[in-house]
Amino acid sequence: MEDFIEKAAEHFKALLEEQLRRQERMERGAGNRDFAGADKIVIGVVPGDGIGPIIMAQARRALEKLLAGELAKGRVALRDIGGLTIENRLEKGQAVPDEVLAEIKACDVLLKGPTTTPKGGSLESANVTLRRELDLYANVRPVTVPEQGIDWIFFRENTEGEYALGSRGVELPGKLSMDFKVTTDAGTRRIARAAFDYARANGKKSVAIVTKANIMKKTDGMFSRICHEVAADYPEIEAEDWYIDIMTANLVNEAIRSRFQVFLLPNLYGDIITDEAAQIQGGVGTAGSANIGGRWAMFEAIHGSAPRKMENGEGDYANPASILKAAEMLLRHIAMPEKADKLAQALRSCTETERRVVVTGHRDGATCAQFGDYLMEKL
Numbered sequence: 001m002e003d004f005i006e007k008a009a010e011h012f013k014a015l016l017e018e019q020l021r022r023q024e025r026m027e028r029g030a031g032n033r034d035f036a037g038a039d040k041i042v043i044g045v046v047p048g049d050g051i052g053p054i055i056m057a058q059a060r061r062a063l064e065k066l067l068a069g070e071l072a073k074g075r076v077a078l079r080d081i082g083g084l085t086i087e088n089r090l091e092k093g094q095a096v097p098d099e100v101l102a103e104i105k106a107c108d109v110l111l112k113g114p115t116t117t118p119k120g121g122s123l124e125s126a127n128v129t130l131r132r133e134l135d136l137y138a139n140v141r142p143v144t145v146p147e148q149g150i151d152w153i154f155f156r157e158n159t160e161g162e163y164a165l166g167s168r169g170v171e172l173p174g175k176l177s178m179d180f181k182v183t184t185d186a187g188t189r190r191i192a193r194a195a196f197d198y199a200r201a202n203g204k205k206s207v208a209i210v211t212k213a214n215i216m217k218k219t220d221g222m223f224s225r226i227c228h229e230v231a232a233d234y235p236e237i238e239a240e241d242w243y244i245d246i247m248t249a250n251l252v253n254e255a256i257r258s259r260f261q262v263f264l265l266p267n268l269y270g271d272i273i274t275d276e277a278a279q280i281q282g283g284v285g286t287a288g289s290a291n292i293g294g295r296w297a298m299f300e301a302i303h304g305s306a307p308r309k310m311e312n313g314e315g316d317y318a319n320p321a322s323i324l325k326a327a328e329m330l331l332r333h334i335a336m337p338e339k340a341d342k343l344a345q346a347l348r349s350c351t352e353t354e355r356r357v358v359v360t361g362h363r364d365g366a367t368c369a370q371f372g373d374y375l376m377e378k379l
Contacts, residue, residue: 043109044112045111055318055320059111081110085115095125290330316367317361
């Protein structure tokens with residue numbers, strides 16, 4: 001027992017020193033990249049595994065059509081990046097194999113399909129690894145249901161909380177397991193400023209700061225306090241404190257949910273509540289997600305790799321709407337709003353107004369490729 005405690009203390013000391021060095025790097029900081037004047041933009045296309053390659057094929061078709069002129073001129077390049085399958089990751093024993101990470105870092109932005117994370121073991125989520133390695137601190141997810149007055153956008157801190165060290169806890173078999181949660185000053189300030197900057201730029205009047213600070217008094221308490229310090233620089237925007245359990249109820253309360261506009265959350269709570277919000281919009285297959293950092297950005301479907309769907313032989317019936325919405329967000333990020341608008345309008349026609357080809361995710365609906373053909377008619 002004494003030996004275990006000594007090793008655990010050494011392990012915790014190493015983690016603490018690592019996070020302090022990370023805090024120092026964030027304090028030095030780097031500004032966000034401006035793509036408007038970029039000579040060349042390299043878009044990495046990462047299919048992932050499971051249904052990832054199936055839905056990504058349709059997103060790539062859309063990008064090829066929308067960016068045909070830029071691709072021909074060499075201003076934009078689409079670079080296919082394999083190797084992020086669960087088989088390769090398990091074989092290499094790395095969440096993101098070194099050679100794959102090197103390819104990714106040679107790109108400017110990524111469009112990424114879902115990747116499988118095995119239960120148990122020590123292999124970390126590929127998403128968690130990429131967010132850390134590329135310092136993609138802001139996970140941004142819009143959710144809109146106009147007929148219900150819902151126009152939400154979620155700013156989830158993407159590199160801290162429980163996920164930062166989630167695979168690096170300690171375990172004493174038969175006795176206990178312990179994981180760690182981290183909140184830093186610099187990490188919280190930058191996600192808070194991103195949320196309040198968005199609110200100001202888009203005429204939003206309130207930001208909901210969502211924590212469990214009454215229980216997690218150190219980490220969530222620090223997150224809430226720093227968010228309010230940042231909010232002081234935005235006096236025209238109301239900063240409201242909410243607890244995560246109440247907010248999950250608020251999202252399904254039709255009497256009040258339309259009053260919310262911008263949400264600001266730590267990592268774990270943001271992960272959970274954005275899936276709830278996506279379900280209100282029509283399911284996790286309908287929402288895209290942006291992961292923004294200073295140097296890189298990654299855009300992805302918010303759903304998983306659907307192993308059961310693949311096992312049932314229904315992979316070809318997967319809905320590509322989420323990865324297509326991620327592609328729309330990518331186009332906006334690289335300063336091509338007209339092309340993003342064109343994709344958004346085509347998606348609305350295909351999924352809301354006309355709906356001539358309907359994907360159900362099962363054999364009673366259209367295939368992913370059939371929906372892609374339908375979308376291409378609209379672009």
